[in-house]
């Protein structure tokens with residue numbers, strides 16, 4: 740098995756990284772790796788950016804010396820998936836604020852779902868991931884206000900874009916790590 744194993748990193752500075760690592764542990768052929776340093780990042784073949792607090796994560800990325808290396812890896816085409824705060828970090832535009840890593844051709848609005856209701860769970864299928872209905876957990880979530888020509892909409896919740904894909908980059912406003920929805924991980928790893 741070892742030869743076929745893929746090292747999948749989870750940015751482990753702040754937020755729900757332990758939950759993502761626990762989900763990755765359950766997948767075959769995946770070696771989960773907490774990423775805290777540039778050396779960790781260099782070993783990761785793909786990266787998950789967890790939910791949490793995007794401004795804090797952005798600050799911690801710089802403090803850890805990860806900012807430039809991560810921007811570099813994203814520019815080289817490393818597969819990456821941002822959940823909630825992670826999606827905000829990946830977005831090319833953050834409405835009313837400066838963007839962070841700017842890797843994806845999407846505009847996000849922070850706390851957009853959350854200003855109405857702090858958290859909620861929606862149930863629906865996402866065609867690209869599988870035909871079954873799945874639970875989508877939103878916690879002070881951003882929505883994706885628009886996607887540019889390089890990105891595609893994966894699903895809408897309450898009329899707003901809640902997930903988008905751009906090649907091997909994925910952004911979800913919700914948290915599959917909290918429901919243990921492994922289909923989402925398989926989908927990301929299939930890209």
Ligand SMILES: NC(=O)CC[C@H](N)C(=O)O
Nearest residue numbers: 790791792793823824879
């Ligand atoms: N659950 C989350 O990741 C919330 C994101 C957070 N509201 C932010 O703006 O960064």
